[in-house]
Amino acid sequence: MPTSGGERIKASAFIPVSTAAVLLVGSTTLFFVFTCPWLAVTVSIYVPPCSGILFFFVLANFTMATFMDAGVLPMANEDEDKDDDFRAPLYKNVDVKGVQVRMKWCASCHFYRPPRCSHCSVCDHCVEDFDHHCPWVNNCIGRRNYRYFFLFLLSLTLHMVGVLSGGLLYILHHLEDLWKLHCTVTLVVVSVSGLFFIPVLGLTGFHLYLVSRGRTTNEQVTGKFQGGVNPFTQGCCGNLEYLICSPISPKYTARPIKKSTVRIIPPFLRPETDRQIPIIKVEDNGIQCHDIQNKRPSTDGMEEPDIRRLNTPPPLPPKPDPNVLKSHLATLEGRVAVAPEQQGGSSRGHDLSSELILGRLDQQLAFPSGPISAPLQLNSLTLNSRSLTLKHAYRHHNKLPVLYPEGLISHQVSPGLFPPHNPLSNRNSLSYDSLVNSSDAHYLAQRGGPPLHYHPHFMTLGHEGSVLQRPPPHTYSPMFMGVTRQSPQDLSQQALIHREASPVRYDNLSKTIMASIQERRELEERDRVLRMQARSQALYGCPDMGLYDIPSRRSLPADSMRLPGSRGPTPPAYGSREFLMSTGILGYGGTRSPLSSASSSSLTRAPRTSSSPLQSSSSLQSKGRSPSPAYLPPDRQAPPSSSSSTLPSTLSSASPPDIPP
C-alpha cells in the first residue's frame, strides 16, 4: 500500500471516533452548563450528580472500548507452521460440545483460527472471540473489551434518555423565550440526542439480543448458528454472568518475554523403554486413541524405519505400473460416488490419482487382514498427503499418479504397523466413501456461497440425525446450487463421518484426494453455474457483486473459459491454503472491502435473496468503509430470522450515516 494511501486511510479512520467523542463530550457539557442548573432547581438537586456519574461511566467505558486490546492473537512463529504451510487443508474441524466447528487457516497470521476467532482486515490481525470492528471507537471489539463496549452502549442509552427528557422538560417550560441562549442551546442538544438516540437504542437492543443468545455480531451476521445449535451459549443468565463477571483475559501481544535461563546440555536422560509402545503418528494432535498398546508386539522392529518415513516426506518415486493403475481405475469407477462427467485433460491426472488412492484403499480395506491394515493405509495416505504438497500436486499434477502408488506400495509391506486411528475401524470402508463425499461437501462449502448456511446443517447432522429433513434453501446464489444436489444418502454418510472420532484426521487424511475430487466437482459445477448464470443474469443484473470476497466468484468469468479443463493454467486448489493466499487473501487485505473485516465469514456471505446483493452492493458503494461493516449484512439476512433481522435492519439503515453524540 503506498504511503500516501496508507496515511490517508489511517487519518480517515480517526474521523468517526473523533466525531463521536466530540459530540458526546460537547453535547453533554452543553447540557450540564445550560440545562442542568434549572433541572437541579426545578426537579431535584440530585439530577446533576446522577447525570454526572452516568456520564463519567459512559466516558470510562468508551475509553476502555477504544483503547483496550480486544484480544489480539500474535502471529505464529515460523517454526509452528513449517510443516503445515501449503500442505494442510484450509479448514480443520473441531468438536465443541458435540457440535462441529470449523477452524480456518489464517494466511496472515499462520495458524488455524481458534473457534470464534476472526481476522480483522482493518487492523490486520486475528482477534479472539471477534465481535466486530467498530469505527466509532476505531477498535476491534473482541473477547477482552466486549463488556466495555456493551456497557458503553447501555450507559449511553441511559444517558441519552436523561439528556433528552431533561432537555425536553426545559424546553416545554421555556416555550415563551425559545430564542434565548439557554433555550437554543438546549434545543440543539435535544435535537442531536434525539437524532442519535434511535440508532444507539437499536444497537443496544441488538447487543442485548446477542448476549441473550450467546452469539457474537460476526456469528449473527454470517448466520453461523442460524439453524443449528450454538455450542458457545451458556443460557441467557450464563451469558450475562460471563459477560459481567468473567475475569479479564490477558493481553497476548506486547508481553514482557522472560528469557529462559534453563540450560539444556546433553547427554540427556531417557525414560524407561521396557513397555512395548507402538508409535502413533500424531499429525496434528487430533483426538487419537491409544488403546493399541497390547496389539502390536511383533511390529517393533518395523517401527524405526517407518517413523523416519513418517517424519520426513518420502522422495518422489518412479512411475507406477500401468496395469496397477488400470485395475484401480476399474475398481474405483464403481466405488467413487462422484460422477466424473467432465474430465478435462489436465484434471485427468488428478482424477486418476484420487481414483488410484481410493482403489488402493478399497483393495486394502477388503483385505482379509481386516481392519488393521485399513487404518494403516489411511495412515500412510495421511503421510503421503502431508508430504505431497498441494503446491506440488497442483503445479506438477502429472506427477501425482506417480507418487501415490509407490507410497502406498511401500507401506503395504508392513501391514498392521499402525494402530487403527479409529476405534470403529470396521466402519472404515463406509467412512471412506462418505469421506469422499463429505470432503466434497467441505470443499464445496469452502468456496463460498451457502457454506455457513449450509454447514450448520450438516455439521450438526451427526447429532441431530435429521439429515433428510434439511434441504438447503433455494434462495442460495445460483453458483452454489450444485451443493444442494447431494443425495440424502450422501448426507447420511456425512452424518456418520461426523459421529466418528477425530474428524481432523479425515481432513489431513485425504486432502489431496479431496482436492482432486473437488476439482472434478468444480468442473461440473462450473457447467451448472454457467447455465444458472444465464438464468440469473435477468435476476441479478450485474453478476459481479463486488461485495464478495469469494475468489472463485470473482474469477468465474475467466473460469468459464477454462471449463474444458485441458487448456489454461492449472486450476487453483480451492482446498489449499496456497489458493487462499494467492486469491483469497485479496479479500482480507488487498481490496479492503468492508465485508472482509469479518474475514472468516467473507467466503460465506452469499445473499439468500435475489434482491439483497444489489441493495447491499449499492449501499456499500455509497458508504465506503466508514460504517461498521458488521452492521451492513444484517439487512441481507433471510426472512426466517425475522426477529433478529428487524433490529439489524433498523441499524443498518439508520446507523451508518448517523453519528452518535
Add this chain to the structure above:
Amino acid sequence: MANTHNMQDLHHQAAVASKVYVQRDYNSGTICRFQTKFPSELESRVDRQQFEETMQTLNNLYAEAEKIGGKSYLEGCLACMTAYTIFLCMETHYEKVLKKIARFIKEQNEKIYAPLGLLLTDPIERGLRVVEITIFEDRSIGSGR
C-alpha cells in the same frame, strides 16, 4: 530457547532437533484447555505419565485463572467503580495465575524436562494457542531421534 551467557556452554549447548505443538482442546468451548494426549514424537524422550501430569496441572491452573466466581465479580465491580483506573495499579486475577503458571513451567523445565532434553514454552507467548515443546538433539547417542 535456552539461552546461555557463557561462552564455554555454547560448545555444550544442545541443538534444537524439532518442535512439537500441543494444541488446544476445544471440547468444552473456548475455555483455555490443552490436549493431554501424549504426542508420538515424545515417545522416546519422556515418560507418558509425567507428561500427562504436567499437562493436567497446566489445565487446572488455567481453569483456576478463568474461573467465574466471587473474586472475579468483585474485581469487575471495583474496576467499574474506579472507572477502570484500578487496572493501572492492580494486577488482574488472570495475570496473577499466569505468573503462577510461568513459575510452574519454569520449575518443570528445570527439574524434569531439561534433563530429558526437552523444553516447554509458556503458551501465553503463543497467544494461548499451543504448548510448544522443543526437542533437543541428544548428541551422546549420535543417531538423532
